[in-house]
Structure formats: C-alpha cells, structure tokens
Amino acid sequence: MPHNMSLGRAGEQRAAQHLADAGYDIVDRNWRCSDGEIDIVAVRRDVVAIVEVKTRTSRRYGHALEALDARKTDRLWRLAFMWARAHPDVARGRRVRVDAVAVTGADPAVGAVEHLQGLR
Template identity: 60%
Template sequence: MAAKDDLGRAGEERAARYLSGRGYEILDRNWRCPQGEIDIVAVDGRRLVVAEVKTRRSDRFGHPLEAVDRRKAQRLWRLAMAWIRAHPEQARGRMLRLDAIAIVGDDPAMGALEHVEVVP
C-alpha cells in the first residue's frame, strides 16, 4: 500500500506544479473533512477549482479519468461545498469548477498528464 500512496502523493505534487505553472493559485492540498478529502483547491481567475488527481502506472486497467464517474463527481461537489463553508472568505465571489487531472506513467514526474476542466 505504501508504494500506491507514494505514487498518489507524487502525482498530486506534479499536478500542483502543473497548475501553478499555468497561473493557478493553490489554496489547499489534501484538505480533509468528515465526508472525505479534496486533492487540490486552487483559483483560476475568478473560478474556485476543486481538482481530483488520479495517478496510475499504466492504463492497463482503464484510463485514470474513468475513475471520475458521476458518483465521484457528486461526491466532489459535496466536498467542495464543505470546503466553501469552511473557507467563505476565500470562496466569496468565485464560481466553482470541478477538474480532473490524470497522470499515467511509472514516474509521475515524467508521465503523461491530462487535465480535464469541468467534470460533469
């Protein structure tokens, strides 16, 4: 399990660097509440972005974005609302957007990265 956890942490680090490099301001990482965890909370202009990061060594068992299904998106919305309630000053006046970031490769620092804005 530790190797999987390390892979996930490395993927989240790469995703945060990717978003920062594109001008996003990272507000929070691995934010937890009783309902679960948000990988990354960021600001993109006037948008508050909640990003789910999925990292896999390969797509042999399916693309990582396939794991962000309708049920997962609904859970992310609930988590985003909890984050907003906990941080009203940072969320004020911002539209909410859910994103998903997939990283595939043995080394997340070099793997293929795909960023999907507005998860349905």
Template identity: 60%
Template sequence: MAAKDELGRAGEERAARHLRAQGYIILDRNWRCPQGEIDIVAQRDDVLCVVEVKTRRSVRYGHPFEAIDERKRRRLWRLAYAWTAAHPDAARRREIRLEAIGLIGADADSAQLEHLVDLL
C-alpha cells in the same frame, strides 16, 4: 508507505506544479472533512477549482479518468461546498468548477499528464 501511495503523492505534487505553471493559485491541498478529501483546491481568475488527481502506472485497469464516475462527481460537489463553508472568505462570490488531472506512468515526474478543465 506503500509504492501506490508514494506514486499518488508524487502525482499530486506534479499536478500542483502543472496548475501553478498554468496560472492557478493553490489554496489548499489534501483538505479533509467528514465527507472525504479534496486533493487540490485552486483559484484561477475568479473561479474556485476543486481538482481531483488520479495517478496510474499504466492503463491496464483503465484510464485514470474512468475512476471519476457520476457518484464521485457528486461527492466532489459535496466536498466543494463543504470547503466553501469552511473557508467563506476565500470562496466568496466565486464560480466553482470541478477539474481532474490524470497521470499515467511509473514515475510521476515523467508521466503523461492530462488536465480536464471542467467536469460536468
């Protein structure tokens, strides 16, 4: 596995730990469908949260959140609706929210973590 992929996996694991510590329940990870992949699907209270995780070694090529542009947000919404269609019992009568977690650092366990709770 490439070092970039290992860092990404470690970042997703750290993000999941962070979410659990904040009271989220992880419902799914790395869910795939023909439209793409959702990093983490979680629940907090009555909100279904689709969480995009971006991990970078540094900000040399920009902040991790800069990779989540309007096109990516539209794609995440499509994926969120695809997930709810595939899991109707888990998604029933829940508000859906897009969230993002960005990690910056060579080691995901000690990287700086930022959590955006609502991507509009």
C-alpha cells in the same frame, strides 16, 4: 509507505506543479472533512477549482479518469461546497468548479498530465 500511496502523493505533486505552471494558485492540499478529502484546491481569476488527482503507472487497465463515475463526481461536488463554506474569504465572488487531473507514467514526476475542467 505503500507503493500506491507514494505514487498518489507524487502524482498530486506533479498535478499541483502543472496547475501552478498554468497560472493557478494552490490554496489548499489534502483538505479533509467528515465526508472525505479534496486533493487540491486551486484558484485562478474568478474560479475555485476543486481538483481530484488520479495517478496511474500505465493505461493497462484503462484511463485514470475512468475511475470518476457519477457517484464520485457527486461526492466531489458536495466536498466542493463544504470547502467553499469553510473558506468564504477565498470562495466569495468566485464560481466553484470540479476538475480532474490524470497523471500517467512509470514516474509521476515526468508522466503525462491531462487536466479535465468542469466535471458534472
């Protein structure tokens, strides 16, 4: 597996653990459809959080969340509503939110985690 893929998977695992520790239930991972992929779907109380995970070994080339421009955020919103339509049993009665988690560090298992809620 290429380094960036294993780094990404390790970052997603760290993000999922962070979310679980914060009281979220992880209900889906790496959900795919014809329009793309959602890294993590997490539920806490009345919120379904569609979570994009960005993992970097350092901030040498900028913050990981800088990669989330308007085009990518719009795509995440489209995917969020597609996921909600495909999972009405989970989404019903909850508001959908798009979040991002940045994992930064040479070893994602112990890297710094930042959770940004409510991307527009």
